[in-house]
Amino acid sequence: MKGTKEGLVFEHLLQPGRIGQITTKNRIRFAPQITNMCDPETGEVTEREINYLVEKAKGGAGIVTAQGGYVQPLGKGYPRQMAMDRDENIPGLRRLATAIKDHGAMAMCQIMHVGRLAHPKYAGLDEMPVGPTAMEPMIPRFEPCREISREEIREIVRLHGEAARRGKEAGFEAVDICGINGYFIHSFLCAWSNKRTDEYGGSVENRARVCLEIIEAVRAAVGPDYPILLRLNATDLKNGGSPEEEYTRIALMCQEAGVDALSATVGMYESDLPAITSDIKPGHWLYLAENWKKAGVKVPIMMAYRMSRAEVAEKAIAEGIIDFWEMMRPLMADPYIPRKLEEGRPEDIALCVACNYGCFVPAESAQACTMNPRFGKEGDESLLIKPAPVKRKVLVAGGGPAGMEAARVAALRGHEVTLYEKGDRLGGQLNLLATTPNWEEWADVAKYFVTQVKKAGVKVVLGREVTAELVEREGPDRVIIATGPVLDVPDVPGVHGKNVVSVFDVLAEKADVGRRVAVWGGRHFAVYTADKLAARGKEVTLLTDLPKWGRGISPTIIIGYKIRFRMIGLNALRNAELERITDTGVVVTHKGEEKAFDVDTVVIATVRRNRGLAERLGVEKDFIAGDCRAPRRVFSAVHEGYDAGLKA
Numbered sequence: 001m002k003g004t005k006e007g008l009v010f011e012h013l014l015q016p017g018r019i020g021q022i023t024t025k026n027r028i029r030f031a032p033q034i035t036n037m038c039d040p041e042t043g044e045v046t047e048r049e050i051n052y053l054v055e056k057a058k059g060g061a062g063i064v065t066a067q068g069g070y071v072q073p074l075g076k077g078y079p080r081q082m083a084m085d086r087d088e089n090i091p092g093l094r095r096l097a098t099a100i101k102d103h104g105a106m107a108m109c110q111i112m113h114v115g116r117l118a119h120p121k122y123a124g125l126d127e128m129p130v131g132p133t134a135m136e137p138m139i140p141r142f143e144p145c146r147e148i149s150r151e152e153i154r155e156i157v158r159l160h161g162e163a164a165r166r167g168k169e170a171g172f173e174a175v176d177i178c179g180i181n182g183y184f185i186h187s188f189l190c191a192w193s194n195k196r197t198d199e200y201g202g203s204v205e206n207r208a209r210v211c212l213e214i215i216e217a218v219r220a221a222v223g224p225d226y227p228i229l230l231r232l233n234a235t236d237l238k239n240g241g242s243p244e245e246e247y248t249r250i251a252l253m254c255q256e257a258g259v260d261a262l263s264a265t266v267g268m269y270e271s272d273l274p275a276i277t278s279d280i281k282p283g284h285w286l287y288l289a290e291n292w293k294k295a296g297v298k299v300p301i302m303m304a305y306r307m308s309r310a311e312v313a314e315k316a317i318a319e320g321i322i323d324f325w326e327m328m329r330p331l332m333a334d335p336y337i338p339r340k341l342e343e344g345r346p347e348d349i350a351l352c353v354a355c356n357y358g359c360f361v362p363a364e365s366a367q368a369c370t371m372n373p374r375f376g377k378e379g380d381e382s383l384l385i386k387p388a389p390v391k392r393k394v395l396v397a398g399g400g401p402a403g404m405e406a407a408r409v410a411a412l413r414g415h416e417v418t419l420y421e422k423g424d425r426l427g428g429q430l431n432l433l434a435t436t437p438n439w440e441e442w443a444d445v446a447k448y449f450v451t452q453v454k455k456a457g458v459k460v461v462l463g464r465e466v467t468a469e470l471v472e473r474e475g476p477d478r479v480i481i482a483t484g485p486v487l488d489v490p491d492v493p494g495v496h497g498k499n500v501v502s503v504f505d506v507l508a509e510k511a512d513v514g515r516r517v518a519v520w521g522g523r524h525f526a527v528y529t530a531d532k533l534a535a536r537g538k539e540v541t542l543l544t545d546l547p548k549w550g551r552g553i554s555p556t557i558i559i560g561y562k563i564r565f566r567m568i569g570l571n572a573l574r575n576a577e578l579e580r581i582t583d584t585g586v587v588v589t590h591k592g593e594e595k596a597f598d599v600d601t602v603v604i605a606t607v608r609r610n611r612g613l614a615e616r617l618g619v620e621k622d623f624i625a626g627d628c629r630a631p632r633r634v635f636s637a638v639h640e641g642y643d644a645g646l647k648a
């Protein structure tokens with residue numbers, strides 16, 4: 001049966017849906033994503049943007065939404081954001097809408113004004129952003145905003161209608177109004193950012209006025225039968241923000257005003273709590289949609305926000321909590337999720353675990369994705385996995401993500417691939433990372449790679465260390481080295497004492513750790529190890545010579561650790577020089593003074609590259625992948641593994 005695997009049936013996700021007058025082929029929507037791939041000067045749609053969204057349509061999403069298009073230059077928030085503010089944009093928008101539809105998805109556009117979070121300089125304007133109330137930014141990358149006048153509000157309302165008209169003329173089949181995230185509409189809805197005393201501030205009816213006027217203007221522009229969706233916050237996660245009950249009331253008001261569907265969203269830039277980090281379990285926010293349903297919302301509701309698991313979405317639709325499954329990051333990681341569900345192979349889904357690494361980057365930087373080396377390069381034929389012209393015997397050393405990805409890709413190209421892992425199972429550091437709090441899903445990523453390696457026909461040899469002699473004996477045509485990092489043991493007195501253990505042994509439960517522990521290291525594995533030990537009731541001190549602890553962790557994630565460490569009283573010292581380890585503890589120099597910490601165990605959590613084997617064998621750089629090249633992240637492991645597999 002289609003859409004069935006291991007007892008999981010995705011019939012609700014895969015059944016047709018309806019928004020207004022339009023039927024969608026399934027209940028899966030790619031949520032809007034500013035990709036920063038449009039023309040920086042004109043905001044015109046580029047081929048790269050088209051290729052990106054076509055990939056989502058090819059992957060089977062029933063609805064593919066284009067990124068928020070700015071309705072006015074003053075409402076532009078990103079350097080390469082798509083423009084919808086001029087009729088000249090229509091031909092480019094038409095090429096995009098047509099390409100999406102040609103690949104079988106419903107094409108939806110989104111209109112957006114980012115209000116007080118704008119960067120007018122990106123549109124060549126020397127002006128301040130506008131918001132309901134003048135305010136200083138809470139986040140340094142934003143600017144102070146000035147209070148918008150009533151005349152300007154009316155103009156922006158009108159411009160939303162104009163932008164929606166352009167979307168319709170370009171052939172988009174529905175329009176999404178962006179009412180979230182602290183942007184223009186939401187800044188009025190949210191009591192924290194709206195302190196106005198006129199008819200646009202104060203009561204919930206007044207704060208909702210802009211939103212309702214925009215819905216009215218859009219409806220007037222697109223006509224009675226054209227589907228309108230509104231993305232609306234269901235919670236602000238902000239002290240001083242609007243209560244959830246108010247958003248439920250606003251959802252009902254918007255339904256009354258004629259929207260055909262609602263997308264329930266969570267949080268804003270300035271939220272006090274995280275909304276989409278890995279500590280939020282898939283499905284956590286569904287109660288918000290359920291509240292809307294219980295309060296009488298009858299139009300279809302959709303929801304993203306860590307809805308990364310098909311089985312969670314399937315159940316939520318089956319139970320009537322939501323009507324459509326929205327995803328942004330999960331479809332960044334794997335655009336082919338819908339197709340894989342349809343074909344009954346959910347085990348082939350490359351899972352987004354909310355590492356927030358490539359997708360949360362400064363506005364000026366290019367986005368990327370840990371799990372998807374082809375992200376943003378969908379039109380680059382050279383990155384497709386195609387049959388190799390010459391079939392080779394390929395030996396891969398190391399069964400972490402880099403080695404597994406290299407082996408998978410090389411095998412899919414038709415090579416005869418053997419993957420050697422010196423340990424007793426594949427996965428490498430993913431198996432260790434997955435034992436730390438809130439990162440359990442990396443175990444599923446490891447499982448995904450193991451499955452793919454097997455399906456691709458790779459021969460796996462466990463418990464065998466690759467040496468120069470083994471390579472000579474096997475005589476492969478190509479060797480790929482992906483042996484991961486080695487522990488970087490600091491050269492200080494006492495480092496070989498019985499009370500000193502390796503981070504790898506601690507995580508693998510192979511080392512005894514006393515009650516009081518010092519972790520030496522400041523990068524992700526040191527921080528997560530400290531967290532794991534603290535969660536087990538140990539008294540932990542994190543010591544690093546780095547100027548900041550947490551290097552390599554996304555700012556969206558590090559904030560959670562800072563809060564947690566403060567709450568549990570985990571001591572973290574940076575800019576410390578390790579001096580010596582004694583029987584009773586560890587001594588560092590900090591700001592020119594020696595400091596001693598009495599601990600039972602010292603965990604060495606610093607690593608370095610591991611190129612010995614590659615150098616002995618004379619392996620070229622292109623075939624050295626992941627942390628053995630330089631200790632970094634899963635991102636570099638997967639991407640370099642993919643490249644090595646393509647070149648093998």
Ligand SMILES: Cc1cc2nc3c(=O)[nH]c(=O)nc-3n(C[C@H](O)[C@H](O)[C@H](O)COP(=O)(O)OP(=O)(O)OC[C@H]3O[C@@H](n4cnc5c(N)ncnc54)[C@H](O)[C@@H]3O)c2cc1C
Pocket residue numbers: 355397398399400401402403420421422423426427428429430432433436464465466467482483484485507524525526528529613625626627628631632633634635637
């Ligand atoms: C606690 C912890 C937290 C982390 N946090 C993050 C994070 O938040 N985000 C992130 O992106 N990354 C994180 N990382 C790092 C990430 O796991 C690594 O960057 C990634 O696993 C590197 O992949 P790799 O394949 O290059 O090496 P590894 O995963 O180290 O795999 C190498 C494999 O090669 C095997 N091997 C070694 N020598 C040989 C040999 N001669 N022959 C055969 N096999 C051999 C090893 O046994 C191992 O299985 C973390 C790691 C840890 C331990």
Ligand SMILES: Cc1cc2nc3c(=O)[nH]c(=O)nc-3n(C[C@H](O)[C@H](O)[C@H](O)COP(=O)(O)O)c2cc1C
Pocket residue numbers: 031032033034035067068110178180231265276304305306307326327328329330359360367
């Ligand atoms: C890089 C990036 C760009 C985004 N761009 C938009 C956008 O243009 N319009 C919008 O409504 N939401 C935007 N969002 C929010 C996403 O659509 C989505 O709601 C959010 O990422 C949570 O869903 P997820 O867990 O499926 O990623 C963006 C999010 C990110 C990380």
Ligand code: SF4
Pocket residue numbers: 329330332333351352353354355356357358359360368369370371372
């Ligand atoms: S970079 Fe990480 S969080 Fe972002 S989409 Fe890719 S897998 Fe998901």
